[in-house]
Amino acid sequence: MQRDRKMKSGGLWYSVTIRDRDGKVISRERRRARSMLGNWYRILYAQMSFSTCSLVGTNGIDRGASWEQENWKFKAAADEDYIGIVIGTGTTPVTIDDYKLDTQIMNGTGIGQIRHLASTPGSPSVAGSNCEFLTSRVFLNNSSGAITVRESGIYCRCKGPTYYSYACIVRDVFGSPQDVPDGGSITIDYTLRVTA
Amino acid sequence: MTQEEETKQKSRKARNSSGHVLNPELSYKVEVTDKDGRVVQREDGPSRSYVRQWNEIFQLQAGAVASGGVVKDTSGVTQTNAYRTSVCFKCDAGIGYTLTGLRVGKSSTPVSISDYALGAPIAEGAGVDQLEHQLTYFTAPSVVGTTLSFTIQRSMVNHSGATISGIWEIGNYISFTASMMGRFALGFRDVLASAFDIPDGGAITVTYTLKVTA
Numbered sequence: 001m002q003r004d005r006k007m008k009s010g011g012l013w014y015s016v017t018i019r020d021r022d023g024k025v026i027s028r029e030r031r032r033a034r035s036m037l038g039n040w041y042r043i044l045y046a047q048m049s050f051s052t053c054s055l056v057g058t059n060g061i062d063r064g065a066s067w068e069q070e071n072w073k074f075k076a077a078a079d080e081d082y083i084g085i086v087i088g089t090g091t092t093p094v095t096i097d098d099y100k101l102d103t104q105i106m107n108g109t110g111i112g113q114i115r116h117l118a119s120t121p122g123s124p125s126v127a128g129s130n131c132e133f134l135t136s137r138v139f140l141n142n143s144s145g146a147i148t149v150r151e152s153g154i155y156c157r158c159k160g161p162t163y164y165s166y167a168c169i170v171r172d173v174f175g176s177p178q179d180v181p182d183g184g185s186i187t188i189d190y191t192l193r194v195t196a
Numbered sequence: 197m198t199q200e201e202e203t204k205q206k207s208r209k210a211r212n213s214s215g216h217v218l219n220p221e222l223s224y225k226v227e228v229t230d231k232d233g234r235v236v237q238r239e240d241g242p243s244r245s246y247v248r249q250w251n252e253i254f255q256l257q258a259g260a261v262a263s264g265g266v267v268k269d270t271s272g273v274t275q276t277n278a279y280r281t282s283v284c285f286k287c288d289a290g291i292g293y294t295l296t297g298l299r300v301g302k303s304s305t306p307v308s309i310s311d312y313a314l315g316a317p318i319a320e321g322a323g324v325d326q327l328e329h330q331l332t333y334f335t336a337p338s339v340v341g342t343t344l345s346f347t348i349q350r351s352m353v354n355h356s357g358a359t360i361s362g363i364w365e366i367g368n369y370i371s372f373t374a375s376m377m378g379r380f381a382l383g384f385r386d387v388l389a390s391a392f393d394i395p396d397g398g399a400i401t402v403t404y405t406l407k408v409t410a
Contacts, residue, residue, distance in 0.1 A: 034409075036220055037408070037410060041344050045336070045337050045346045047283075048285045049334040051334070068282050073258060073280070096342050121258040124248065131247070131248035194248070195309070196309035
């Protein structure tokens with residue numbers, strides 16, 4: 001019900017859910033994502049105009065954006081931390097030209113690492129005057145210590161005139177830090193909604 | 197247009213019901229000019245009217261969907277084998293081309309999320325109630341402060357020999373792919389606050405601004 005009450009208009013929304021090792025929800029944050037980045041629209045420009053423009057990938061290099069069938073792909077397999085929904089520990093405020101998370105948490109089970117599970121955008125559904133789809137990703141903390149997560153985002157596939165790259169198209173800094181206990185998990189949901 | 201008339205036109209803006217700027221934001225401007233290029237009618241305002249196909253096509257890309265996507269095309273046919281494509285959202289329509297790109301029409305039916313075409317699109321040509329569709333222009337993305345934006349613009353010229361009245365709707369047709377064929381879908385549609393009349397020899401120019409603010 002909270003979801004319905006808050007998600008009245010179009011745009012991008014996210015929620016963060018923390019579970020302990022028994023699957024019990026211990027924290028939740030849900031809000032409108034203010035942080036669809038410029039790179040999302042750079043790819044959109046390339047697609048709509050069937051031309052190219054500059055775009056700095058997650059590696060910090062400007063490979064540009066062009067029209068390409070893999071543009072915007074953020075379906076991710078397990079253990080892939082270079083594509084899909086990603087998380088980090090940074091708190092630097094979001095800017096329109098962010099090209100990566102501030103401090104990404106990488107895949108793994110070592111200290112400060114977290115297991116990335118597979119993630120596939122769901123099918124769009126229409127309800128009332130809205131059309132939306134949900135993309136969800138679960139991260140498991142098997143690092144033997146607690147991990148504090150402060151930011152999330154989406155990395156997608158992008159092709160420039162010559163090279164493929166990955167682009168950060170969304171970045172959000174949480175309203176409050178989220179502690180993931182050892183053995184626990186964090187689930188990030190992004191919902192993209194259009195409203196007529 | 198006199199200053200008083202222009203002020204009146206500028207104040208005629210469609211309002212966003214929630215009353216605040218959204219991220220992302222889509223807005224439009226419509227201008228009618230007479231045969232001498234003088235602006236005779238104008239409206240601008242926020243668009244609230246992405247329709248379902250916009251999200252459905254985006255999901256094909258995000259999910260790297262290889263087959264089986266469902267998108268209704270502008271002819272009303274539900275395509276059941278849509279998939280990711282390099283031409284998704286393509287709308288750089290050339291002169292006289294109306295399968296994609298910005299269009300105008302005469303229907304004042306309110307926008308619905310399930311709209312798949314303009315209600316009564318104006319056809320290409322110089323006959324009665326026809327317009328000559330010009331080249332589509334884009335401005336490259338630019339960042340000002342915390343905002344990135346770009347625009348898409350198209351003019352349509354009236355050489356029909358008479359005024360074309362009752363233009364109520366504007367929208368954008370975009371490309372997608374289904375069953376190995378190029379298809380076309382409605383991406384967004386807006387109903388104007390008032391009807392526009394295009395004098396013979398005049399033109400209507402539609403500009404959409406796509407903007408995102410971090």
